[in-house]
Amino acid sequence: MKVKYNRVSTLQQTGNRFEADTDYYDLTLLDKVSGTLRFKDRPEAGKLIKMIEDGIVKDLVVEELSRLGRSMGDVIGTLEWLEKYEVNVTVRNLGIQSRPQNQRNLIWGILTATLAGLYSLELENIKTRTSTGRMVYVQRGGKLGRPIGTNQTEKQFIEKEVTQKIIRLLNKGRSIREISNHLNTSTSTVLKAKKIATKHNLIDSCPF
Secondary structure, eight states: EEEEEEEEEEEEEOOOGGGGOOOOOOOEEEEESSSTGGGSSSSSHHHHHHHHHTOOOOEEESSSGGGTSSOOOHHHHHHHHHHTTEEEEETTTTEESSSSSSSSOOTTTHHHHHHHHHHHHHHHHHHHHHHHHHHHHHHOOOOOSSSOSEEEEEEEHSSHHHHHHHHHHHHHTOOOHHHHHHOOHHHHHHHHHHHHHTTTTSSOOOOO
């Protein structure tokens, strides 16, 4: 079985850029997670790992090595694990394979270790630039965090549709947990609604 594994860093990214790859795959997986998250801890990668352990997958394709991760140790560990199961890994942007014709590529280890080190260094540089940018911003008078004046007033919170639904359910005697599950909202939001509604005498009866 031949599988293509893709990764983007945020939920907002669609992964459309991978559509340029028109090769055929038995399965294509896409994780929307940071490259700093260990490969084995990613949802779609977890499915892939299970299939490899079951002997279903023998060919794995990635667009570039950084899709496996940006931590040098994690990438190398993942590649060594894949070699243990004799999975042929193809890195498309480099045009190289780990096991062409089911024979281990002798330069694979050197090349991937070098690239993994570069990706890890790039990540550290990004962190440094981001930290420096924030520091300069604050030094110039900028404020980090939520802008002043953007906090919701109690009136605005009460008028929200979800808050109105919470209040109606509270008046029917539903528990905090029941309301949270029913409306698919956090218990903290329900508790906040209960507190403010009680303050403004919007709760008819609340036996819990």
